[in-house]
Amino acid sequence: MPSKPGTWLFKFQCAWRGIWFAVGDQNSFWVHLPIACCVVGLAGWLRLGPLQWATLLLAIGMVLTAELLNTSLELIVSVVHPQRHPRIGQALDIAAGAVLVMSLAAAAVGCIVLMPPLCDRLFGG
Numbered sequence: 020m021p022s023k024p025g026t027w028l029f030k031f032q033c034a035w036r037g038i039w040f041a042v043g044d045q046n047s048f049w050v051h052l053p054i055a056c057c058v059v060g061l062a063g064w065l066r067l068g069p070l071q072w073a074t075l076l077l078a079i080g081m082v083l084t085a086e087l088l089n090t091s092l093e094l095i096v097s098v099v100h101p102q103r104h105p106r107i108g109q110a111l112d113i114a115a116g117a118v119l120v121m122s123l124a125a126a127a128v129g130c131i132v133l134m135p136p137l138c139d140r141l142f143g144g
């Protein structure tokens with residue numbers, strides 16, 4: 020049964036539809052999602068503590084959020100201003116840059132959190 024606009028159920032349905040569409044539409048997610056799954060699997064195997072889990076999940080969430088916002092901007096531009104324009108190109112490059120910055124930061128967080136317990140597990144006594 021379709022939910023009514025303005026209800027929480029309706030808002031959640033819209034949000035899930037957006038995520039589902041972005042994942043299908045953007046091949047960038049086919050890089051982000053497998054990496055996120057590997058990190059979560061590795062974190063589970065290493066039996067990390069709550070703070071380490073929270074740090075990793077926050078980093079993953081922020082990368083996916085940046086990618087969702089970038090995808091949203093690209094879609095809006097493709098409708099509102101489909102013609103090439105240097106300023107629009109700069110705006111899209113900046114949004115792509117935001118994803119890159121967040122991805123590099125998340126990779127650094129992943130190394131900092133995962134490396135010590137991984138080395139312990141592999142080479143420790």
Ligand SMILES: Nc1ncnc2c1ncn2[C@@H]1O[C@H](COP(=O)(O)OP(=O)(O)OP(=O)(O)O)[C@@H](O)[C@H]1O
Binds near residue numbers: 046105107112115
């Ligand atoms: N309307 C536009 N005007 C100027 N430059 C644009 C425009 N649309 C795209 N570009 C340039 O092309 C780059 C890639 O934009 P695009 O929207 O194709 O993103 P993409 O993620 O590479 O593509 P896709 O989403 O199809 O995988 C932008 O960063 C920008 O430099």
